[in-house]
Amino acid sequence: MKYISSPHNALIRYAEQLQRKSKTRKKEGQFLIEGQREIQLARAGNFEMTQVLVCSEILLGREDFEPAQVRKQLTLEENTDIIAVSSEVYEKLAYRSGTEGCIAFAKAKNPHLSQLHLSNAPLILIAESPEKPGNIGALLRTADAANIDAVIIVDPVSDLYNPNVIRSSVGCVFTVPTAIASAADTIAFLKSNDINLYAATLQSSENYDRMDFTTATAIAVGTEATGLSKHLRDAAKTNIIIPMGGAIDSMNVSVSAAVLLFEAKRQRGFG
Known part of the structure; x- marks a missing residue:
């Protein structure tokens, strides 16, 4: 399982752009979902998530975890990529305090x-x-x-x-x-x-x-x-x-x- 410890990682910089810029969200057709309840509601609404960043110390209270455990807890599909991140990386991306240590990349829908x-x-x-x-x-x-x-x-x-x-x-x-x-x-x-x-x-x-x-x-x-x-x-x-x-x-x-x-x-x- 991939682990990202640097806030300067390319994926993390991309996530920052999605978080901060409407132009990037519209161009890429992607956005971020932060928090366990929000991710579960997005799944209930049939939003597709491609990757989920997990800070296991926050989400699970420990460093070691199995991706299958996270997929079950967040009701994710089997093909969703789980990526572990350090607390430093998570705090850099987190939009608000008090979320449960998970941030998902999701595909936007066309609300017509x-x-x-x-x-x-x-x-x-x-x-x-x-x-x-x-x-x-x-x-x-x-x-x-x-x-x-x-x-x-x-x-x-x-x-x-x-x-x-x-x-x-x-x-x-x-x-x-x-x-x-x-x-x-x-x-x-x-x-x-x-x-x-x-x-x-x-x-x-x-x-x-x-x-x-x-x-x-x-x-x-x-x-x-x-x-x-x-x-x-x-x-x-x-x-x-x-x-x-x-x-x-x-x-x-x-x-x-x-x-x-x-x-x-x-x-x-x-x-």
Whole structure:
């Protein structure tokens, strides 16, 4: 089994590029997954992992280990290459503290609208141009908690496999059906599937709890700074608003999405 002790090793330098640069992730079609739970969720989401770096002192509490043991613990395929690394190398690559001593190289998927499989009366979250990777992750975590059909990210600023998206989603980026599309393609997709669009916005809006979300529904949220684009607002069946009782007129986008989605789930009996 291969062992890497130098942080200057070519594979480790490549891993650093994947960790830090969206351009490299997009060009190579690869990204890194850090942590045992995240790797297991990626496997559950049918992501292919080619190599896994293991610091056995952290993962297993000892220096000696068999690759088969790691494959079983992380639910990896038999052909996944296991590479042992020193604690110095692992700490150089680790994006956050407290992970379990394993980092996987994974192949990115093409999250296209055509790959979404919807139920008869789907519930979809649309997030337009989320700026912060942490917000994308929080939205995906909310979508997982509400067990909705899909998330569509319209014109994102950050890529889906940014390490902070993975961290803040707690691995839900691998299990929530997700697509990335333009506003125009998203609107066309909703129309072709007879899905009603509700736009969370301040302009000409009605209270969200007066809506009927039991039919095929998509709820669109925008950034806290600029809100939703006119394109999505104009395409909406109804603009909706969460009444505010304080001095400000908006909440964090993931909090707003949670309020709206869980109202829709309440109306549907949460099933």
